[in-house]
Amino acid sequence: MAAPPRLSKMPTSPHRRQSTIKGYLVGAVLALVLTAIPFGLVATRTLRPIQILVVIGIAGTTQAVVHLRYFLHLDLKPSSQNKLIALCFAAVVLFILFGGTLWIMFNLNYRKM
Amino acid sequence: MTDAVVTAGHGDETAAETAERAIDEKTYGFWIYLMSDAIIFALLFATFVVMSHNNADGSDRHTLFRLPHTFAETMLLLASSTTLGCSGAAMAAGQRWRTLIWLGVTFLLGLGFVTMEISEFYRMAAAGAGPWRNGFLSAFFTLVGTHAIHVSAGLVWIVLLGCEVTLRGLNPFVVSRLYRFGLFWHFLVIVWIGIFSVVYLPEIL
Numbered sequence: 001m002a003a004p005p006r007l008s009k010m011p012t013s014p015h016r017r018q019s020t021i022k023g024y025l026v027g028a029v030l031a032l033v034l035t036a037i038p039f040g041l042v043a044t045r046t047l048r049p050i051q052i053l054v055v056i057g058i059a060g061t062t063q064a065v066v067h068l069r070y071f072l073h074l075d076l077k078p079s080s081q082n083k084l085i086a087l088c089f090a091a092v093v094l095f096i097l098f099g100g101t102l103w104i105m106f107n108l109n110y111r112k113m
Numbered sequence: 114m115t116d117a118v119v120t121a122g123h124g125d126e127t128a129a130e131t132a133e134r135a136i137d138e139k140t141y142g143f144w145i146y147l148m149s150d151a152i153i154f155a156l157l158f159a160t161f162v163v164m165s166h167n168n169a170d171g172s173d174r175h176t177l178f179r180l181p182h183t184f185a186e187t188m189l190l191l192a193s194s195t196t197l198g199c200s201g202a203a204m205a206a207g208q209r210w211r212t213l214i215w216l217g218v219t220f221l222l223g224l225g226f227v228t229m230e231i232s233e234f235y236r237m238a239a240a241g242a243g244p245w246r247n248g249f250l251s252a253f254f255t256l257v258g259t260h261a262i263h264v265s266a267g268l269v270w271i272v273l274l275g276c277e278v279t280l281r282g283l284n285p286f287v288v289s290r291l292y293r294f295g296l297f298w299h300f301l302v303i304v305w306i307g308i309f310s311v312v313y314l315p316e317i318l
Contacts, residue, residue, distance in 0.1 A: 020205075024198025031191050035306075039184050042314050049318055060310035064303050071194055071299035083144050090148035094155040101159035 027070025034063040136289040143293045147300050150263075154304050157256040158311055167248030174249065174316065177242055183313040186229050187305065193222035194302045201295055209283050212291070213275060219298070220271045223264055230261045253312065260308060263301050270294055 038056040041047060047055070068074045074083055168174055200215030234254070237243065244254035274294055277287050 021199060021202040024195055024202065027198070028191065028195040031194070035187055035191065038310065038314055039180065039187070042318050043180055045318075052318060053315060056310050056314050060306050063306050067194070067299055067303050067306070071198065071302070072296055082141055086141075086145055086148050090151055093152055097152065098155045098159045101156070102162060105163040 023070050023073075027066055030066045030070070031063055034059045034066065132285055136285065139289065140293060140296075143296060147296060150300070151304075154256075154259070154307070157252075157259055158307060161252040161256045161312065164248040164252035168250075174242075177237060178313050178316050180313075180317050182229065182233060183309055183317070186226055187309055189222050189226040189229070190302050190305050193219045193226070194299055196222060197295055197298055201291070204283060204288055204291055207283060209278060212283065213278055216271055216275050216278070216291075220268060220275070223268050223271070223298075227261060227264055227268065230257065230264075234258070234261075256312065257308060260301065260304055263304075267294070267298055267301060270297070 038052075038059045041052045041055055045052070068087075074080050074087070076084070196215050196218045200212050200219060203211035203215055234257075237250075242250055244251045271294070274287075274291055277290070281287055
């Protein structure tokens with residue numbers, strides 16, 4: 001019976017190589033900027049509401065990508081390929097469910113007017 | 114969760130390779146869980162958007178939310194993401210106590226966030242704007258409440274991980290658990306980005 005794996009050497013999983021403080025700080029600065037833009041616009045109301053909504057949408061989507069890249073270490077390297085595929089699948093399901101729900105419900109709303 | 118995962122049929126592997134593969138498999142499984150959680154949140158978002166016009170009682174909703182409050186909550190979560198990153202970097206460098214200290218800071222920031230959410234829920238309910246009032250508020254409390262429950266579960270998880278790091282040190286399995294916790298926490302911050310972009314900012318606007 002072999003002894004349980006008491007490892008002298010740490011397994012070198014991808015995340016161990018990527019955990020540098022610099023990446024997190026870059027991500028944090030980008031996230032701060034992308035948060036400050038929509039909050040600042042809503043606080044000052046410098047644009048028309050519909051324009052502000054568009055900016056909120058763009059900033060939010062970009063920030064989600066920044067978080068995936070810098071905090072969840074998702075990139076285009078082969079080591080994250082499986083995760084990326086799962087994410088793409090989830091995105092498709094998410095789009096069908098979210099978009100489909102809104103389409104059906106607002107269409108229903110419109111027809112009942 | 115057991116440390117020793119025995120999977121037959123992978124030929125001649127060293128113990129280190131077996132352990133590494135087990136960790137990779139767990140991480141991938143956890144990622145699949147996160148994706149399914151994302152779908153739950155997407156449906157709650159869809160429900161919220163559909164219900165957001167259903168305030169048939171005509172209650173005033175533009176005074177419900179306060180921008181500084183939401184901004185402070187966002188800053189707490191962003192800061193906690195960064196401190197958790199610092200913890201991850203300390204972990205990668207094998208510095209056990211620094212890892213623990215940053216985990217502690219992350220816990221405090223997360224606790225601050227949950228406290229702010231609970232105080233907001235309490236203030237709204239006390240003002241008569243509870244989830245029973247109308248469809249919009251039901252959907253709001255379901256969506257933001259689900260997120261708050263996730264963050265609270267994350268806080269319990271941090272405490273357990275802190276105990277484990279203290280007692281067992283940074284062995285590969287503890288490290289991989291910390292890594293999965295990081296995925297969970299950063300994922301919750303992404304959901305929060307969705308919440309302030311879809312719920313708070315348009316409502317305050």
